[in-house]
Amino acid sequence: MPKYHINVKPAPPRFLPPGKYVLIDREEGCLGCKYCVKKLCPYGVYNKREFDSIQLRDTIDYYCRNCLYCVEACPGGTITLMVNPTYLEIGDSYWKPEIITKIWRQAETGMISVSGAGYRGPFAGSGFDDMWTDMSEIVRPTRDGIHGREYISTDIEIGRKLSYLAFDAQGKLASSTPPLIEIPIPMLFSLPGWGKWGKPVLLSMAKAAKTLNTLFIIPLAQFTKELHPYIDNLGIYIDSLEELSALPKDVKIIEIPYNLSQNFQVIKTSHPQTIVMIKIPLSPEAKQRSLTLTKNGAEVFHFSADDHGLEFAEKPRFIKDIIKDIHLSLVDEGTRDEVTVLVSGGIAMAEHVAKTTICGADGVILDQVLMVALECRLCKDCLQGIPCPIDIENIEPDWGAQRLINLMNAWRDQLLEVLGAMGMRDVRRLRGEMGRAIFYKDVLNEAFASIKRK
Amino acid sequence: MGSWPPEVKGTTSRFKRPLGKYKIIKRANCNNCGLCVKLCPCGVYKFIGKKVMPLREYRCIGFSCEGSEHYCVAQCPEKALMVIKNPTIEALGDYRWTSDLILSTWYQAETGNPPDYMEYKIGNSGGGFDRLRFSFEFENQNFSLKEDVSTTIDLNRRNDGRPQVTISVPWYGGGMSFGSVSLTTMLARAKACMEWNTFTCTGEGGYPEALIPYKDHVITQVATGLFGVREETIKRARIVEFKYAQGAKPGLGGHLLGDKVTPDVARMRESVPGISLFSPFPFHSVYSVEDHKKHVDWIKEINPKALISVKVSTPVDVDMVAIGSYYAGAHIIHLDGSYGGTGAAPDIAKKNIAMPIELAIPKVHRFLLEEGVRDEMVIIASGGIRTAYDIAKAIALGADGVVIGTAELVALECTRCGNCERGRGCPRGIATTDMELSSMVELEWATQRISNLFHSWYLQLIDILRRLGMHSITELVGKTDCLFYIDKWSENG
Numbered sequence A: 001m002p003k004y005h006i007n008v009k010p011a012p013p014r015f016l017p018p019g020k021y022v023l024i025d026r027e028e029g030c031l032g033c034k035y036c037v038k039k040l041c042p043y044g045v046y047n048k049r050e051f052d053s054i055q056l057r058d059t060i061d062y063y064c065r066n067c068l069y070c071v072e073a074c075p076g077g078t079i080t081l082m083v084n085p086t087y088l089e090i091g092d093s094y095w096k097p098e099i100i101t102k103i104w105r106q107a108e109t110g111m112i113s114v115s116g117a118g119y120r121g122p123f124a125g126s127g128f129d130d131m132w133t134d135m136s137e138i139v140r141p142t143r144d145g146i147h148g149r150e151y152i153s154t155d156i157e158i159g160r161k162l163s164y165l166a167f168d169a170q171g172k173l174a175s176s177t178p179p180l181i182e183i184p185i186p187m188l189f190s191l192p193g194w195g196k197w198g199k200p201v202l203l204s205m206a207k208a209a210k211t212l213n214t215l216f217i218i219p220l221a222q223f224t225k226e227l228h229p230y231i232d233n234l235g236i237y238i239d240s241l242e243e244l245s246a247l248p249k250d251v252k253i254i255e256i257p258y259n260l261s262q263n264f265q266v267i268k269t270s271h272p273q274t275i276v277m278i279k280i281p282l283s284p285e286a287k288q289r290s291l292t293l294t295k296n297g298a299e300v301f302h303f304s305a306d307d308h309g310l311e312f313a314e315k316p317r318f319i320k321d322i323i324k325d326i327h328l329s330l331v332d333e334g335t336r337d338e339v340t341v342l343v344s345g346g347i348a349m350a351e352h353v354a355k356t357t358i359c360g361a362d363g364v365i366l367d368q369v370l371m372v373a374l375e376c377r378l379c380k381d382c383l384q385g386i387p388c389p390i391d392i393e394n395i396e397p398d399w400g401a402q403r404l405i406n407l408m409n410a411w412r413d414q415l416l417e418v419l420g421a422m423g424m425r426d427v428r429r430l431r432g433e434m435g436r437a438i439f440y441k442d443v444l445n446e447a448f449a450s451i452k453r454k
Numbered sequence B: 001m002g003s004w005p006p007e008v009k010g011t012t013s014r015f016k017r018p019l020g021k022y023k024i025i026k027r028a029n030c031n032n033c034g035l036c037v038k039l040c041p042c043g044v045y046k047f048i049g050k051k052v053m054p055l056r057e058y059r060c061i062g063f064s065c066e067g068s069e070h071y072c073v074a075q076c077p078e079k080a081l082m083v084i085k086n087p088t089i090e091a092l093g094d095y096r097w098t099s100d101l102i103l104s105t106w107y108q109a110e111t112g113n114p115p116d117y118m119e120y121k122i123g124n125s126g127g128g129f130d131r132l133r134f135s136f137e138f139e140n141q142n143f144s145l146k147e148d149v150s151t152t153i154d155l156n157r158r159n160d161g162r163p164q165v166t167i168s169v170p171w172y173g174g175g176m177s178f179g180s181v182s183l184t185t186m187l188a189r190a191k192a193c194m195e196w197n198t199f200t201c202t203g204e205g206g207y208p209e210a211l212i213p214y215k216d217h218v219i220t221q222v223a224t225g226l227f228g229v230r231e232e233t234i235k236r237a238r239i240v241e242f243k244y245a246q247g248a249k250p251g252l253g254g255h256l257l258g259d260k261v262t263p264d265v266a267r268m269r270e271s272v273p274g275i276s277l278f279s280p281f282p283f284h285s286v287y288s289v290e291d292h293k294k295h296v297d298w299i300k301e302i303n304p305k306a307l308i309s310v311k312v313s314t315p316v317d318v319d320m321v322a323i324g325s326y327y328a329g330a331h332i333i334h335l336d337g338s339y340g341g342t343g344a345a346p347d348i349a350k351k352n353i354a355m356p357i358e359l360a361i362p363k364v365h366r367f368l369l370e371e372g373v374r375d376e377m378v379i380i381a382s383g384g385i386r387t388a389y390d391i392a393k394a395i396a397l398g399a400d401g402v403v404i405g406t407a408e409l410v411a412l413e414c415t416r417c418g419n420c421e422r423g424r425g426c427p428r429g430i431a432t433t434d435m436e437l438s439s440m441v442e443l444e445w446a447t448q449r450i451s452n453l454f455h456s457w458y459l460q461l462i463d464i465l466r467r468l469g470m471h472s473i474t475e476l477v478g479k480t481d482c483l484f485y486i487d488k489w490s491e492n493g
Ligand code: SF4
Pocket: A029, A030, A031, A032, A033, A034, A035, A036, A037, A038, A073, A074, A075, A076, A077, A078
């Protein structure tokens, strides 16, 4: 494959995102200093400041970089910086405000976030936050890969792979090779399970999928003629066998729910050159189902967790832990290499892609994060018929596509950072490499073995 | 070296209204009687002409003052005063460096002592150092005289004919290059480290000539970019540090964005102004332990007196890396855990790549013990060491000493706003080479602030050792039985 490159262009937000802090400028007590600290703000915030009469907001909080200079330097003590209560309300316990604002930034700029002064977060946490990825001190290809001088591949293949080829007596290939699609990033697109969005959203996603050369999975019910030009980058989800006949020609992937999987062969017979992906909700049964289906010729699994990456179960496990379990079982059965494993649910940051891959997935299917990239605030007002605060129905598809493209560039670059640090040249080598990860509880128990616990 | 320990000189904030935990609201009915000026033991109020102003409200100890005879709010005859929690404090700090840790570091940099109304020992990260505590309840606590407690450590334990290098406190300053921080910041660190008979490090940006007077206390770094590395800089150093990797961006080279590559910085690094600099990773000439040894030999050849430190980050096999460095002939293995760092780094790397230092230290310590070479190697740990208690805990986990960085910047009133790499750089003039911004920091002031912080740490270490019944910091190395871990795991960690 030629070198893959993503073109980034700034795609500024249509609505000012709520800032983390708000400046409160209590003017009483102002001494009217000749050199007011406001003139000296290193970022010229007070000069750029204006009142946005549409959103009824002072732009000061958008520009302020929270350095606290003015707060500490004003002799009258009239300036205060406070945490913005609106900021704290964005998202939920999993899609935290920090995560959402990070997605917004990446969708705007296409750049990975870089900052000084070390790491600020908790030591470790649950979900994806209980593991670290490895690095390699010396023996590895160079960092140059990250700057493009040496190529690190993020390609993955989707489809069934034969574990061996059969030849007939004449030495001709006897096995028929199943269809296979190669995509340059281990990330596919789909829509979140909640909500319904208008054409501009669908078009944004289809356009971005085409530009990026990845795939966008969309329910048949939402497929319209306008999406036809993007057919090479679409996968279509059907609910019933009847829908099979309504499928547009040339569709690359058909996704079916688990309950249609007994019809797998029927579908394959009518669509031999189309990849059939089976969607299995992650539950305690998912593992056994996938083992059996793999034996029966399944090509691609889409394991889906909920939006917080949790299993559908009474005592839910986290997505990466279940994938680890499924991956290792397939390895034990000797069939892991035959199927493609894609996962969705709770993938909110670039590192989640790397971590699910380490735990055994070939790639991920993104959903909610794409909506956030389009500026969605996850307020779910739309579900209650309240007008969407960012007017998502009326986004410009080219703008939307660019936001998604930008996000994917930022994520791919971060994936390259992780791969580069490990000394890997190919994301396919990352799959299931659990030895190249550090699992919090394991290392903690080992490192602190001799320490009393209280 | 002058008297020991170096003297504390009160060094207040350079701002008019430094942040404190509390804010004082003085209503207009104040009659400027001056009672509060007299009463407050913390010196919060001052007369400006005839007006009383709560100019040092950052010293207010807040509600813990309530009930005392000098509680201004109650005593004010006009009832003109009110003490509230400063709302800006919520906007300061993070899990690792809580607002209390930042404010208490400022307090220590001002006064040379730990505060008694703020948390100055631990942060709120919920793991590692923040869950480790010392058990001081040993039966035979044998309080030795303060004067009898030693915090000195030796950095050469190889008996290889090279000079001994002894530092009087178990920490030294980590590499912060010219370009990533201002020259004043570098000089202040060097001067304070000279006073305390320890070291600072050039980082990878070359050796500014202004540092030469402090050369006996400056470690020269040789990093993958080899920026500004010259024979004479290597010859000048008592310790040469190879930087293989750094914790903040393990497996990735250094980053200096174009804006910060001013003509001065470019000259030092022999590069072009305005063009971003990326150090490669790894050393392109090192692909095995044998190559590594060649490197070490090369430096040893150029400077027959220097000690060699090898700075690495903390991968899965950090123990193997450490033993490799031993066989390559290094004196110091410097482990840089993943949560520290001062310079720009991709957030994904800071959070996710390689393990935190708390987990790496015991791993390496034990492995070197098992291999029977622990006595010959010095283990230095860094990456998120914020307080004197962190230092002591790192040592109890198995390090001989630590390297610090961020704490020194906080002493200079860094707020950890994280803008170090943007545009002109640090708005507080610390991590910048912008002329106007860096003129905000004065050398004497900065030196004294760092020195005061060191003083407070020194007192705390002595106190910890005495309460553990130890005479020397070297006794603490690897004594995990002095520690306990607060375990409050739920199912989901
Ligand atoms: S510095 Fe403060 S007191 Fe002086 S003019 Fe500006 S806002 Fe007013």
